[in-house]
Amino acid sequence: MKELLASQALEAFVGRSAELEALRETLAPEGPRVxxxxxxxxxxxxxxLxxxxAEARGAGTxxxxxxxxxxxxxxxxxxxAxxxxxxSGHPDAEALARRLGxxxxxxxxxxxxxxxxxxxxxxxxQVFLPMLPENVRVLFFGRQRPLAAWHATPGWGRLLRSVAVAxxxxxExxxxxxxxxxxxxxxxPIxxxxxxHPLALRLAAGAVGEARRGHWPEDAPLQHALDELTRMFLADVGDAVTRRVLEGAAVTRRVTVSxxxxxxPDLAPQDAYERLRRLPFVDGTSDGxxxxxxxxxxxxxxxxxxDPSRHLEYRRAAWRQLNAEAESAGSGDLWRYTADMLYLIENPVVREAFFPSGTPRLPVERAQSGDEQALADIVRAREGAxxxxxxxxxxxxxxxxxxxxRAPEGRVIGLCCKLRSxxxxxxxxxxxxxxxxxYAHLRRKPMSRNEIALFCRRWLSEAEGDSPGEAQAAVWLDLKRTYMELRPELRRVYLVANDLAAYAQVAQRLGFEVLTERTVELDGRAYHSAVLDFGPASVDGWLAELAAAELGVRRSPELLDVDSRELVLEAGRVPLTPLEFGVMHHLLARQDKAVSRTELLRDVWGTTYQGGSNVVDAVVRTLRRKMGDQAARVETVTGVGYRLRSR
Structure with a gap:
């Protein structure tokens, strides 16, 4: 079926002679590399694409x-990926580059x-493409033109080409x-x-009918035409079940049977899935x-x-399912659920923080030794001695x-220093x-041994200092990449600014808290710090919490109050010893996953502890006694250790 659908899609392909010719040139020995x-x-x-x-494969590529x-x-x-x-069994950049060649x-x-x-x-x-052998060509298919940095970077020149799809x-x-x-x-008239616009044409072909010929929105802007054509297509969908399923699926990033x-819950999920799969604007991927x-x-x-109520309920149902699946997802699958949760969040502050709607103009790159003077000039111009x-x-x-x-021409116009704990x-x-x-805050409110704090020590631009601006926005977007790389170990982010009030609206919506214990002064200027604690489930859990708050989903209270180091039970709060807290905190961060006694000894007791693993069992026994009717949630995994069930 997959091959048949692909064949039919190719048969319906028209035009694009100029674009195809530009792509064919990449196969020539002297053609563009990217x-x-x-x-x-x-x-x-x-x-x-x-x-x-299909054409390139037919020619032996x-x-x-x-x-x-x-x-x-x-x-x-x-x-x-x-x-x-x-x-290839080894996801190493250089090895993969050679393997591709x-x-x-x-x-x-x-x-x-x-x-x-x-x-x-x-x-x-900067890194991966220069590793590729000469016989490898790279094609990027996306909505935005290449950043100016592609043209400004020495060496690309004739190796790069940009092709606009008209x-x-x-x-045609x-x-x-x-x-x-x-x-x-x-x-x-259509x-x-x-x-x-090809998608609009396909929608129109699906919605066309004698009774509707007079309703084509002629001379309307493209987006209006797409909206109207979508409405007309839905009106032509023959059964109410498919229309209903399509509306529910439209609030999620991807569609799965679950x-x-x-x-x-009243429909057969596999049948609903197949109904969607047959629609002309639905693609099947490995993710759904x-x-x-x-x-x-x-x-x-x-x-x-x-129907805003139904729109909200579809999103709530999706959140509950995604949250349940994410709790037991492996590290390789976490990104899917992160992206799914982000899609459910309509808060523009959060959505824009991770996936800005506009094209980022300024690239952020690892500083090179040759950048030292430019970097030092910005620091000395914007900071006191x-x-x-x-x-x-x-x-x-x-x-x-x-x-x-970097500016479009390659000049350094801003910087960021970020450190890992x-x-x-x-x-x-x-x-x-x-x-x-x-560091003092970490000592007062310690993390588990395996958790990481990211210290965003300073961002500065030559034009705005640490105030909001284009360079700062580029730095913050790059920070989100670091968040993704460090999860699920990333627990906290610390940052500093002279004027935190300039970021108050965004920072508060994201969950940052100002550290008020002491304000640091350097050269007579105040440096205010703030911290974002993602919680034991790291970035993914934080996003789930943001989505839950926006959707009005009621969550059961957390079993563990990290700040007070107490269990939160219906009968009241129960204080924990340091070891009980350490074990509970570690299990909670890996909820629904088996945790070995060896891992608990290493991360709670410390790698220097020389005792036997029976000390873990002893602490778990006292922990269960304190948990009362919640004790059954701490399960023994025979031959391994323990698991904390989410429910």
């Missing part, structure tokens, strides 16, 4: 295609829906409509209405079904306007902790008045 294919949503980028891939929607946008995430795609005389790596990979663009340009001409649009079963008489079961976002957004907007010396001391000690923001000497933290305060 091609950015860009165009608006629904313009036909994926169809173009499929046509070119090996084509490896990844859908970026299904890949965690981090270096390890991409390397793992690529390793699985080419059958060995797949054939001519190899194409195509990354579709590249717009969701903004967090990785710099790493690909709307179909009126004759008519040809596509006829291939989809529309008569030539009907095709002409082609004009849809602005040559999500449909949660949203529609994905409704084309232009259609999905139109359906969701319509449902929200016409004492503060500058403290920050530059971090550069001398840990230059790898610095990243720089597990990769920095405590004595160095104490040398810096700002990080010394953070």
């Amino acid at each position: 091609v950015h294919v860009h165009g608006i949503a629904g313009i036909g980028k994926t169809a173009l 499929e046509r070119f891939a 090996t084509v490896i295609r990844l859908d970026c929607r299904n890949v965690e946008p981090t270096e390890p995430g991409l390397l793992q 690529l390793s699985e795609a080419i059958g 060995g797949l054939g005389n001519s190899v194409v790596l195509a990354l579709d829906t590249y717009e969701v990979f903004g967090l990785l663009d710099t790493w690909l340009r 709307p179909l001409t009126e004759s 649009a008519g040809e596509l409509l006829v291939s989809l079963g529309v008569s030539r008489d009907e095709a002409t 082609a004009r209405t849809t602005h040559g 999500l449909l079961r949660a949203q529609f 079904l994905i409704i084309h976002d232009a259609v999905r957004d139109a359906i969701a907007r319509s449902l929200h306007a016409s 004492e503060a500058a010396e403290v920050l530059l001391r971090w550069w001398r000690r840990l230059p790898q902790s610095f990243s720089v923001v 597990d990769a920095v000497e405590p004595t160095w933290l104490l040398d810096d008045p700002v990080t010394a305060e953070w």
Whole structure:
């Protein structure tokens, strides 16, 4: 069936001669090594990729295609996905680059829906692509043009090409409509209405009918046409069940059988899934079904306007199911649930923080030795003498902790210093008045041994200092990439600014709290600190909490109050000893997963403890006694250790 559907899609392909010719040039020995294919949503980028891939394979080229929607946008995430795609057991960048080159005389790596990979663009340009052998070509298919940094980086020059995917001409649009079963008489007004937009043309072909010919929204903007065509298509869907399922599915990032079961307990979930799979704007992926976002957004907007209660209930049902699945998901699957939770959140502060709707103009890159003077100039221009010396001391000690923001022409215009708690000497933290305060806070409110704190020591731009601006926005987006890479071990983020009030609205919505114990002063200026504690479930749990709050989902109270180190039971609060707290905290962070006694000894007692594992059993016994009617949640896993059940 998959091959048949692909064959029919290729048969319906029309036009694109200029775009195809540009892609064919990549296969020539002197052709471009990297091609950015860009165009608006629904313009036909994926169809173009499929046509070119079929043609290239027919000519003997090996084509490896990844859908970026299904890949965690981090270096390890991409390397793992690529390793699985080419059958390599070692997701190491250099080894994978060599393996790609060995797949054939001519190899194409195509990354579709590249717009969701903004967090990785710099790493690909600076690190991975230069590793690739000469016989490998890379194609990016996405909505945005390549960043100016691609053109500004020395060496790319003729190796890079940008290809814009334009709307179909009126004759091409008519040809596509006829291939989809529309008569030539009907095709002409539809082609004009849809602005040559392939997705709109396919919707129109599905909705066309004699009774509706007079309702084509001629001369309307494209988005209005898409909304109207979506409404007309839904009106033509023959049964109420499919329409209902489509509306529920439109509030989620992807569609799975388990999500449909949660949203529609009265329906057979597999049947509902198959109904969706047959629709012309639904793609099947390894992650489930994905409704084309232009259609999905139109359906969701319509449902929200016409029946906000049902729109909310579909999202709540999806949240409950995703939250339950995420609790037992393996580390390799966590990204899927992170992206799913982000999609459920409509709060623009959170959505924009992770996936900005606009194109990021300024790249953030790891600082190089040649950036030292520019970096020092910004620091000394924006900081007092004492503060500058403290920050530059971090550069001398840990230059790898610095990243720089570059202008389109490549000049350094901003910087960021971020440190990991597990990769920095405590004595160095104490040398810096700002990080010394953070270290003191960690001592007052310690984390588990396996948890990490990220210290965002400073961001500065030559134009705004640490105030909001384009460079600061680029730095904050890059921080989200670090969040993704460090989860599920990342527990806290500390940051500092001279004027926290400028960030108050965003920071409070995200959950940051100001540290009020003591304000650090350097050169007569106040440096205010704030901390975001993600909780024991790291970034994924934090996002789930944000979504729950927005959706009004009632959550059962946490079993453990981390700050007071007490159990929270219906009968009241019960204090815990340090070891009881350590064991409970560790099990809670790995809820529904088996934890070995060896792991508990290492992370709670410390690696230097020489006693036997029976001490773990003794602490668990006292912990269970204190838990009362909740004691059964701590299960013994024979031959392994223990597991804390979520419910």
